[in-house]
Amino acid sequence: MTNRFKTGYKIGVIILAIITAMALGAVILLAIGADVFKTYIVILTRPLMNKIGVTEVLLRMVPLSIIAIGITVAYRSGIINIGAEGQMAIGVLSTTAIALLFPNLPGYVLIPFAILAGAIGGAAWGFIPGFLKAKLQVSELLSTVMLNYIAAQLYTFLLRGPMLDPAEMTMGSGTPQSMRLSKNLDLTRFIKGTRIHTGLFIALALAVIIYFLLWKTSFGFKLRAAGASSKAARYGGINVPKYLIIAMMISGAFAGMAGSIEIAGVHRRAIEGVTSGYGFSGIVVALFGGLHPAGIVPAAFFFGLLIYGADMTQRIVGVPANMVQVLQGIIILVIVSTKMIINNPYLMQKVESRINSFRKKGSAQEETV
Amino acid sequence: MEITRKAIDSLRIEHITKRFPGVLACDDISLEIKKGEVLALVGENGAGKTTLMNILMGLYHPDEGSMFINGEKVHFRSPNDAFAYGIGMVHQQYMLVPNLTVLENIALGYKKAWNPLKLNLQMVRDRIDEISAHYGLSVDPDAYIWQLSVGEQQRVELVKTLCLGAEFLILDEPTSALTPQETDELIALLKKMSSELSIIFISHKLQEVKDLSSRVAILRHGKVVFQGNTIDHSSSDIAALMTGHEVNLPQNDAPACTLGPMLQIRNLKVKSDRGFLALDDLSLYVCKGEIVGLAGVSGNGQKELAEAINGLRKVESGEIVFDGVDIANFTPKQVIDCGMGYVPEERNTEGIVPSFSIKENLVLKDVESEKFSNRTFLKNSVIQKNGEDLRTQFDIRSPNIDIAAGSLSGGNIQKVILAREISRNPKFLVAVYPTRGLDMGAAEFIHKQLLQKRNEGVGILLISEELEEITNLSDQVAVIFKGKIQKVIPASEASRRRLGILMAGVEDDEQI
Numbered sequence: 001m002t003n004r005f006k007t008g009y010k011i012g013v014i015i016l017a018i019i020t021a022m023a024l025g026a027v028i029l030l031a032i033g034a035d036v037f038k039t040y041i042v043i044l045t046r047p048l049m050n051k052i053g054v055t056e057v058l059l060r061m062v063p064l065s066i067i068a069i070g071i072t073v074a075y076r077s078g079i080i081n082i083g084a085e086g087q088m089a090i091g092v093l094s095t096t097a098i099a100l101l102f103p104n105l106p107g108y109v110l111i112p113f114a115i116l117a118g119a120i121g122g123a124a125w126g127f128i129p130g131f132l133k134a135k136l137q138v139s140e141l142l143s144t145v146m147l148n149y150i151a152a153q154l155y156t157f158l159l160r161g162p163m164l165d166p167a168e169m170t171m172g173s174g175t176p177q178s179m180r181l182s183k184n185l186d187l188t189r190f191i192k193g194t195r196i197h198t199g200l201f202i203a204l205a206l207a208v209i210i211y212f213l214l215w216k217t218s219f220g221f222k223l224r225a226a227g228a229s230s231k232a233a234r235y236g237g238i239n240v241p242k243y244l245i246i247a248m249m250i251s252g253a254f255a256g257m258a259g260s261i262e263i264a265g266v267h268r269r270a271i272e273g274v275t276s277g278y279g280f281s282g283i284v285v286a287l288f289g290g291l292h293p294a295g296i297v298p299a300a301f302f303f304g305l306l307i308y309g310a311d312m313t314q315r316i317v318g319v320p321a322n323m324v325q326v327l328q329g330i331i332i333l334v335i336v337s338t339k340m341i342i343n344n345p346y347l348m349q350k351v352e353s354r355i356n357s358f359r360k361k362g363s364a365q366e367e368t369v
Numbered sequence: 370m371e372i373t374r375k376a377i378d379s380l381r382i383e384h385i386t387k388r389f390p391g392v393l394a395c396d397d398i399s400l401e402i403k404k405g406e407v408l409a410l411v412g413e414n415g416a417g418k419t420t421l422m423n424i425l426m427g428l429y430h431p432d433e434g435s436m437f438i439n440g441e442k443v444h445f446r447s448p449n450d451a452f453a454y455g456i457g458m459v460h461q462q463y464m465l466v467p468n469l470t471v472l473e474n475i476a477l478g479y480k481k482a483w484n485p486l487k488l489n490l491q492m493v494r495d496r497i498d499e500i501s502a503h504y505g506l507s508v509d510p511d512a513y514i515w516q517l518s519v520g521e522q523q524r525v526e527l528v529k530t531l532c533l534g535a536e537f538l539i540l541d542e543p544t545s546a547l548t549p550q551e552t553d554e555l556i557a558l559l560k561k562m563s564s565e566l567s568i569i570f571i572s573h574k575l576q577e578v579k580d581l582s583s584r585v586a587i588l589r590h591g592k593v594v595f596q597g598n599t600i601d602h603s604s605s606d607i608a609a610l611m612t613g614h615e616v617n618l619p620q621n622d623a624p625a626c627t628l629g630p631m632l633q634i635r636n637l638k639v640k641s642d643r644g645f646l647a648l649d650d651l652s653l654y655v656c657k658g659e660i661v662g663l664a665g666v667s668g669n670g671q672k673e674l675a676e677a678i679n680g681l682r683k684v685e686s687g688e689i690v691f692d693g694v695d696i697a698n699f700t701p702k703q704v705i706d707c708g709m710g711y712v713p714e715e716r717n718t719e720g721i722v723p724s725f726s727i728k729e730n731l732v733l734k735d736v737e738s739e740k741f742s743n744r745t746f747l748k749n750s751v752i753q754k755n756g757e758d759l760r761t762q763f764d765i766r767s768p769n770i771d772i773a774a775g776s777l778s779g780g781n782i783q784k785v786i787l788a789r790e791i792s793r794n795p796k797f798l799v800a801v802y803p804t805r806g807l808d809m810g811a812a813e814f815i816h817k818q819l820l821q822k823r824n825e826g827v828g829i830l831l832i833s834e835e836l837e838e839i840t841n842l843s844d845q846v847a848v849i850f851k852g853k854i855q856k857v858i859p860a861s862e863a864s865r866r867r868l869g870i871l872m873a874g875v876e877d878d879e880q881i
Contacts, residue, residue, distance in 0.1 A: 218736040236733040237702035
């Protein structure tokens with residue numbers, strides 16, 4: 001079986017998954033009485049019609065892809081990190097704290113410093129479930145979800161209290177957000193008239209780094225071995241708990257960085273709801289991208305498109321943007337099912353032989369003509 | 370349902386062909402079995418035996434060919450159809466729920482006892498009594514499965530299959546997990562049953578084939594290469610037909626050790642997973658260039674001993690002195706770095722990372738060594754070459770070294786593990802059931818490798834249940850029973866009978 005066929009087969013299955021998910025989504029759209037065709041057209045094409053649309057999609061792709069890549073590291077080591085939402089919030093808080101404490105540092109110091117702080121904050125939040133899992137076999141599904149709540153409450157507490165914008169206090173509107181952070185923290189918006197910022201390049205660089213880390217280094221080899229079969233890894237002399245904890249910290253650090261970059265590039269202050277479900281969508285992106293950076297980057301773009309497109313449908317067709325969450329749920333279910341198909345070599349061979357016989361027929365016909 | 374069903378007088382399959390990705394598992398197979406016959410199906414691993422049986426059971430559908438019962442063409446869409454015709458199978462891995470009783474396990478499949486609201490357990494109990502009285506298969510219906518030994522569990526499987534009305538039995542390597550005594554019992558039992566039933570059994574062990582079967586069919590590469598009456602052919606004839614060449618399992622005939630100690634275990638105490646002492650004051654001594662065979666019924670502490678030596682299980686007390694260093698409670702990594710090699714019992718899940726490629730598995734223990742990586746990055750070309758070399762050297766049969774190791778057959782997986790362990794040049798090797806379930810060709814190869822290492826001065830602890838393997842290879846035979854070494858005797862004095870008695874926990878009497 002050629003590699004070319006295998007890749008083509010996988011892509012084919014993914015496209016099939018998208019179509020199936022859209023068909024199932026159509027049922028729900030019909031149920032709420034929406035124009036199915038128009039809704040999908042708006043979601044999938046409208047954002048790509050102009051410069052602003054494309055950059056807004058890219059803007060959403062940045063945190064999605066960073067988080068999804070972090071989740072991939074955890075997943076490959078055998079932990080399912082559902083806590084990216086909380087880790088991202090902690091990352092935002094850490095970056096905000098640094099920016100509030102050292103507003104006068106020059107940008108080339110403050111930006112790396114603040115992003116690093118975000119990474120450390122997220123890593124610390126990821127360390128807790130990693131440690132609990134490695135040492136006490138606490139299910140990460142429970143611990144990460146619970147830590148999401150704690151992070152969310154901590155976030156609200158700090159934004160309503162110590163980090164609250166002084167201007168809000170005097171004006172008395174009390175919107176829970178921090179003050180406009182130091183301009184030195186701003187990531188450059190490199191296309192005039194849009195919000196797209198240099199975080200995009202950071203996201204792409206991180207994807208490349210993780211690809212090398214996981215597949216080209218001995219560290220990544222051990223991490224993946226620990227995740228693929230902890231028993232065999234232990235037998236092979238690999239300290240499995242250590243790799244679980246490290247992977248979870250990397251995963252948390254990525255979610256934290258996603259938060260830092262989001263406020264340094266887009267919001268420029270810590271606002272309520274900054275995480276806006278990226279932590280959960282990141283899981284879908286990671287799975288959809290085949291837990292590989294090369295798949296995650298396009299997958300993140302696709303989901304950025306869905307999220308931004310959904311905002312537009314609300315305005316144009318009157319379909320609630322929440323429909324995208326419904327679609328995401330459906331896509332997860334479809335992916336889990338299609339994975340079974342992808343992993344069935346028997347079916348794969350059947351398809352291959354069909355295609356081959358089809359091709360032969362085609363060429364035979366040509367010859368007779 | 371068995372009242373309305375006609376008895377199976379004959380079962381015939383014609384031109385069965387089954388393809389899997391990259392493999393032709395069954396290639397135009399035709400066989401016939403009549404009532405009261407015992408057909409032994411022998412062949413190397415991957416010859417297609419299990420696939421063929423799964424087709425008979427309706428688990429797989431043949432790509433070509435057809436099946437006839439009493440001359441009538443049948444088509445099984447699922448195992449239920451096969452059951453309905455009275456065909457039952459005992460799989461290699463027992464399909465029992467450990468925390469249910471025997472009665473409950475059998476009731477699971479006994480649909481007649483399923484009333485809408487209540488399970489008629491009394492009905493199942495009566496049926497079990499009837500079957501066990503009829504065939505002389507004694508089982509305690511109220512025992513929990515986890516309390517039973519492997520041999521007893523197998524009896525439960527047999528009773529279960531018979532209770533469901535099977536009169537055509539398929540047994541997939543029925544003796545692979547049994548002790549010698551249990552094996553003899555089973556063979557005698559099956560022999561008795563064969564007067565009323567038809568039996569197909571799959572086996573690697575030619576002695577059983579000779580003892581039990583009336584006819585034998587040999588599969589090689591998915592083809593029937595030979596069929597005939599068992600009486601007309603000797604074991605070595607069958608072995609030769611099976612592998613396609615004459616097989617002589619190598620024997621250890623080198624002089625005993627003179628090179629001094631390599632592994633000394635003193636008063637070792639180790640707990641099992643359930644928390645009781647699995648090894649209780651165990652002491653054992655292995656020289657350089659010596660093979661010590663550890664014989665025993667599985668579950669007497671073999672697994673715990675192997676794990677304790679390799680740092681995978683906590684040592685409560687005692688010493689494991691390896692080449693002068695006490696390695697008790699070292700981490701697995703430290704033990705590996707001391708020069709220990711380990712062929713684990715569970716080759717599919719522990720010995721390899723199933724989803725990793727062959728070449729990756731071959732460097733599982735060495736990715737950080739200078740040979741295969743610089744400080745951070747893997748040297749992919751070296752790993753590739755290492756894989757190619759070992760594949761040739763150890764005759765690992767696979768289209769390439771990039772496919773997942775978990776997709777290989779058992780024998781080839783074991784070759785991958787052995788290739789890795791041996792190529793690391795260990796000072797000592799712990800080999801647990803190294804040839805369990807492997808065909809003669811692969812076993813021969815592995816035995817040769819072990820003997821060669823022994824002659825190079827490597828000490829080997831060979832844990833096995835195959836007495837023949839132990840007596841052929843070992844210098845000394847140690848018998849383990851309930852976590853203690855019952856006795857250590859030179860291999861030359863270790864008769865099958867004597868070992869069997871020691872393994873059963875009876876104190877040795879030289880006069881026996």
